[in-house]
Amino acid sequence: xxxxxxxxxxxxxxxxxxxLVVVNALVFLVELLASPAAREAMIYTYGxxxxxxxxxxxxxxxxxxxxxxxxxxxxxxxxxxxxxxxFGDNVEDRLGRGRFLLFYLLGGVLAALAQGVFDAGSRAPMxxxxxxISAVLGAYWVMFPRAQILTMVWLVLxxxxxxxxxxxxxxxxxxxxxxxxxxxxxxxxxxxxxxxxWGWAALRSGLFAPAAPPWRRG
Numbered sequence: 001x002x003x004x005x006x007x008x009x010x011x012x013x014x015x016x017x018x019x020l021v022v023v024n025a026l027v028f029l030v031e032l033l034a035s036p037a038a039r040e041a042m043i044y045t046y047g048x049x050x051x052x053x054x055x056x057x058x059x060x061x062x063x064x065x066x067x068x069x070x071x072x073x074x075x076x077x078x079x080x081x082x083x084x085x086x087f088g089d090n091v092e093d094r095l096g097r098g099r100f101l102l103f104y105l106l107g108g109v110l111a112a113l114a115q116g117v118f119d120a121g122s123r124a125p126m127x128x129x130x131x132x133i134s135a136v137l138g139a140y141w142v143m144f145p146r147a148q149i150l151t152m153v154w155l156v157l158x159x160x161x162x163x164x165x166x167x168x169x170x171x172x173x174x175x176x177x178x179x180x181x182x183x184x185x186x187x188x189x190x191x192x193x194x195x196x197x198w199g200w201a202a203l204r205s206g207l208f209a210p211a212a213p214p215w216r217r218g
Contacts, residue, residue, distance in 0.1 A: 003086050003168065004150040004160065010093035016101050017088040021081050024129055027069045028077045046070055047125025050116040068108040070127035080129045086149075087140045088133070094143055094210040103208050107135025107195045114194020118180070126188050131195040134176075138199025141169040143210065 031039050046066035053060040071077035092100040111131020140147075145166035152160045173196050180189035202208040 001163075001168065001171070002152045003083065004152050006086055006090070006144075006150070006165065007148045007162075008090045008144060010089045012093050014089035014092045016092050016097045016104075017084060020088075020104070020129075021085060024069055024071070024077060024081055028071050031070065043070060043125050043127060047127045048112045048116070049125050050120050050122045052123075053116055054120055064109040064112045065105060067112060067125070067127050068105070068129050068132050071129070072127060076128060080133055084129065084133045084136060088136050090144060090147075091136050091139045095139075095208055099208060103139070103199075103202060104132045104135065106202075107138075107198050108132030110198045111135065111188075111191040111195035114197075115188045115191035118190040119188075124186075126191065128188070131188070131191040134192045134195030135199035135202075137169050137172065138196040138201075139203045139208070140165060140199075141173075141196075142200055142203040 031042065034042060046063060047070060048063040048067035049060070053063065071080065088100075088104075091103075095103055108129065108131045111134060112126060115126055115131070145164065147165040148162040149165050149168045150160060151163050151168060152158050173193070176189050176192040176196070179187070180193060
């Protein structure tokens with residue numbers, strides 16, 4: 001099931017979401033223009049490698065952030081940025097721009113750490129914004145569970161219908177959990193779950209409570 005749009009319209013333009021989309025797209029363009037050897041070097045230099053991190057957390061900690069802006073292909077970057085575009089604007093609107101950026105980056109860091117815990121011996125670099133975006137999904141699940149998501153499925157022909165965000169994102173999280181339990185292949189499902197759990201907990205606990213709406217600001 002692929003989300004096409006949600007019915008929520010933010011009160012403020014999603015500036016941070018747009019900046020994140022542009023930055024991720026530009027970094028991916030740099031990857032595309034690089035030679036295969038340079039691209040591989042970039043991924044191994046800035047991707048998150050659990051085995052290296054646990055051997056030297058202070059020296060390797062920068063990878064927790066830099067890995068969030070690298071992607072492995074068109075499907076990878078387009079899928080991630082589309083989910084950010086559909087769900088991120090309302091979360092940014094409710095949190096405020098500065099807090100949303102902090103929330104997003106922390107989500108990516110904690111998502112990478114979750115993957116590192118469950119795959120501590122891995123030498124393969126983990127890249128992608130999906131952990132941070134999963135945090136956005138977790139926050140959306142808490143704040144807008146009844147929002148309607150225009151969803152598409154492909155059954156010979158494409159079909160579209162509306163699902164509540166609570167159902168759609170709950171189903172998405174269940175798929176990540178099942179996939180993580182039965183082997184994720186080259187997908188960091190534990191990072192998805194870690195990011196989602198952070199987003200849910202941060203909003204549910206009030207750690208990142210929604211900001212005041214713009215008409216209450218002086």
